[in-house]
Amino acid sequence: MLPALEQILDALPFKIKGFHADNGGEYINYTVAELLEMLRIEFNKSRPRHSNDNGLVESKNGSVVRKTYGYIQIPQQYADEFIELNSQQDYRYINFHRPCYFPSTVTDNKGKQRKRYRYEDMMTPYEKYRSLSKPSQYLKPGITFKKLDAFASEMTDNEAAEDLNTTRT
Helix, strand or coil: CHHHHHHHHHHCCECCCEEEECCCCCCCCHHHHHHHHHCCCEEEECCCCCHHHHHHHHHHHHHHHHHHHCCCCCCHHHHHHHHHHHHHHHHHHHHHHCCEECCEEEECCCCCEEEECCHHHEECHHHHHHHCCCHHHHECCCCCHHHHHHHHCCCCHHHHHHHHHHHHC
16 A cells, blocks of 8 residues: 555645545555655544545546446556556546536525536646646646646547557556
C-alpha cells in the first residue's frame, strides 16, 4: 500500500490536504499514518455502519473503477502492470479527456435547492479544476498550468480513449 500511495501523491499536480479511507486494514496502519503526518496531510477514516461517509468514493467506484475493471480482484502478480496503467493512460483519460457532469444548484421560489446536471456544466475534471477561483494556489511547486495544458493537448479525447483501450487489452 505504501509504495502505491507514494506514487499517487507524487503523480498528482496539486497539494493534498486530506486523505479519507474506509475502515480497511490496508489503509489504516502506522506506516501510512507516518507518511501522511510527515507530509502534513490530514488523515481520517469512515465510521462503521455510516454508508454516507464514502459517498464520493463509492460513486467513483461505480462510474470509473467498476465500469473500467469490473468486479474482479486484481491478482498480486499483476499489481505493477495495474499501477502503471492507472498512472499513465487511466490518469490522462479520466482527468484530462473524460467529460463529467458537474451539478448546478437551482433554488425554487420556495427556497428549496435542487441539483441540476445540465449539458452546459459538462467538463473534464481538469477543466473544472481550472474553473475554480485562484486554482494555481493549489498546485505543487514546479507545476504550472502551462505544463498541464501541454500535457492535456498532447492528444485528443478520442486518441486518449483509444490509447487506454489498446493498453487495457
